[in-house]
Amino acid sequence: VEDSVAEDILRFEESFTGINKRYRLINRIGEGTFSTVYKAEDLEYDNYNNRWDIDERENRKWMSPGHQRRPSRRPHYVAIKKIYVTSSPMRIFNELDLLHDLKSSDSVCPLITAFRHLDQVVAILPYFQHRDFREYYRDMKISEMRLYFKSLFLALQSVHGKQILHRDIKPTNFLYNPQQARGVLVDFGLAERQGTDWHQCACALTSEERRYKISHSVYAQTQQSGHQTSSYPKNEIRSSRRANRAGTRGFRAPEVLLKCTQQNTSIDMWSAGVILLTLLSRRFPFFHSADDIDALLEITSIFGRKKMKETSLLHGQVFETNIPSYSDAGHSLEKIILWCTGRTGDKSGPKKELDDEEKEAVQFLYRLMECDPTKRITAAEALRHPFITKAFE
Ligand code: ADP
Ligand code: MG
Secondary structure: OOHHHHHHHHHHHHHOOOHHHHEEEEEEEEEOOOEEEEEEEEOOEEOOOOEEOOOHHHHHHHOOOOOOOOOOOOOOEEEEEEEOOOOOHHHHHHHHHHHHHOOOOOOEOOOOEEEEEOOEEEEEEEOOOOOOHHHHOOOOOHHHHHHHHHHHHHHHHHHHHOOEEOOOOOHHHEEEEOOOOEEEEOOOOOOEEOOOOHHHHHHOOOHHHHHHHHHOOHHHHHHHHOOOOOOOOOOOOOOOOOOOOOOOOOOOOHHHHOOOOOOOOHHHHHHHHHHHHHHHHOOOOOOOOOOHHHHHHHHHHHHHHHHHHHHHHHOOOOOOOOOOOOOOOOOOHHHHHHHHOOOOOOOOOOOOOOOHHHHHHHHHHHHHOOOOOOOOOOHHHHHHOHHHHHHHO
16 A cells, blocks of 8 residues: 555544544545545455454454454455535535435445435445456457446436436446456445436535536636637526436436436436447547537537437537537547547558447447437336347347
């Protein structure tokens, strides 16, 4: 463990009185916008009975003389999610509440328990063994993609079945174990129940959160670095539309970018499509947008101006661009993938066609990256799609 991580762990243990009585912190495994996640050993987990045994006396009865622990005991690992104290109580409650609702789904990482010490809240989840997406996205076979997405859609089916939008589907929030061909969804920090009035959610932001958002916004960054990244008008005077835009740049569906106020579970299916595009094109991250307008333009460069105009109209918006390089018709996803994988160019180069399995994957990709949310495939439908059902054969 790096010195800085060890120091961070020590500071956390000191600030959260009593945490090291129950857990032995091992490493820091995640650091995001809203939390830090640690891997830890649960010292009170009773491996022998496969349950959490908090009765010390009971434990001692089983201990053989001279042993601190029963010989059969194997360490049991948990993930401790330390939610930043700047998060509003409403936001923290929302995440824990949704996890509680989803506890029966075996493709959602369940909440074991949660603790609070002063203003600090921690969520305890079982540690899920997985591989980092960056290690395998370059060489995942189509047959492996079928299994990956089968697992992801099983998870989304159960989440969407409860009318919950995850809102932040991306590789780091879907922990996947290729050996078991199984993954679990984590991070319900931005999730919401369908039909939530998001103005209320916005009001639930604390002043710290608002300040954080402002100081970390792309606007602040471009101001600091002194260069402008985009060429659209900055001095917009029309009042802006407010809608929930939570999520991660590059994974946001068109209707999220267009600030549609009636968003539903289909936004997660678009994000899943971006993951598939990433795997097929071997590019991660696939989109590099600095903000929502850039993100819309990136989507336009693929799907073309005509499609984006139609899509905008669905949400009562008008789409105009004077960027000459964008064609009306856009490009096929086949072509994009061929470009990204270096299969275009002169005739002496490698074969310029996708193989049959890739073509099948692209047909499926079109159903996920469907710009009209009402036509986009649902998780339940995706599980019946040939691309996924072939994973069983
Ligand atoms: P954040 O809101 O900060 O993104 P996440 O819940 O997404 O927090 O967790 C951040 C990272 O921590 C994940 O991408 C993953 O690498 C790791 N992580 C989270 N939960 C678990 C878990 N149950 N098992 C293993 N690793 C986890
Ligand atoms: Mg996350």
